Amino acid sequence: MKPKNVHGNTLDALGEAIIAGRYPPGATVPPEPTLCEEFGVSRTVVREAVKSLVAKGLVSTGPKVGTRVLPSDQWNWFDPDVVAWQSKVGLTREFLRDLQETRRVVEPAAVRMAAERATAQDVAEIEAAYEGMRRAVEEGGDYVTFDLRFHQGLLRASHNRMLVQMSKALSALLRTSFEISTSRKDGPRGSLPLHRAVLDAVAAHDPARAEKSILLLIDSARDDIEAVLGSRRRLPRLNMPATLLRV
Structure with a gap:
């Protein structure tokens, strides 16, 4: 850094x-x-x-x-610095609740649009991000960065200019969620099939299935976050490099 x-x-x-x-x-x-x-x-x-x-x-x-x-x-909660400062000071349950609720509002609608509008190039970029996630799980490496690219790719594939701009603003918030859920043992491995289901639905241009799949993925991330909070384990800090998976 x-x-x-x-x-x-x-x-x-x-x-x-x-x-x-x-x-x-x-x-x-x-x-x-x-x-x-x-x-x-x-x-x-x-x-x-x-x-x-x-x-x-x-x-x-x-x-x-x-x-x-x-x-x-x-405060501008879409500002990466503000999110990083909150992370360093300590992530609160209120902050994480707001984050999960925001994801549940924005991502399903965006993914539904992505399933309707995604081009072959869009799908290829999301597929490449998924492959990066899979390699990180199987061989070790930076899972969070590829997870973030996966979700940014979905928002870009909506071809809605405001949602594309929002993908930039949401990045710091999404990374917060991914860093926490990744810190749970086998969290990334368990989330891979859920990501695959979203990707397959978008590639098949099936909006209803895509929306259902992203909701399952978001709710799974919420469960991972609750489990990490319940364990009272030290939460990741966003001023540090992304956690690397080891195998």
Whole structure:
């Protein structure tokens, strides 16, 4: 993973502090001189970090009120940095519930469209992603990256421009789900037939079967996540490289 620059490190530190509750909603973030001293950086770096936090919906700024933390329902939960900060601070049941509900709303409709509209090239790309998953299970390797490509391929195959854009936004959230379910023993091996069923239904241009298959896959991932949470095992952190499967 490429190391971050001073701006990136300062942004991460402030973002994590906000999500961890060090600066709760409604609180004022310390003034620039204090932050400069705390992080050992210039005012320019602090200002740029705050601008990024504003863009991500974590804070607002204004004359005489300073920089105030916004409620969490205003944070951009489709932003990869926000998701990574939450992961590093600690994934909550509420966060994971919202993630699974979002998947259940978006993916079945997208996969239904994919089954209606997928081109031969679309199917080939999803097939290639599936093969990467299979090799990772059989030979060891990076399962999560190929799992993510599989689901991104399904959304692209819907040929709906808004869903295609959403696939980029959903990537960080989907990776969260995949990292957790992959951490369960034999989770990836058990999910392979479910992925195959989705792929076969899309390739056969069978929308009803495709929708049913993706719902089974999503619900299986939910069960894996519940099992990992129940085991109280340490959850993966998204600021780390994807977990590699070993055989």
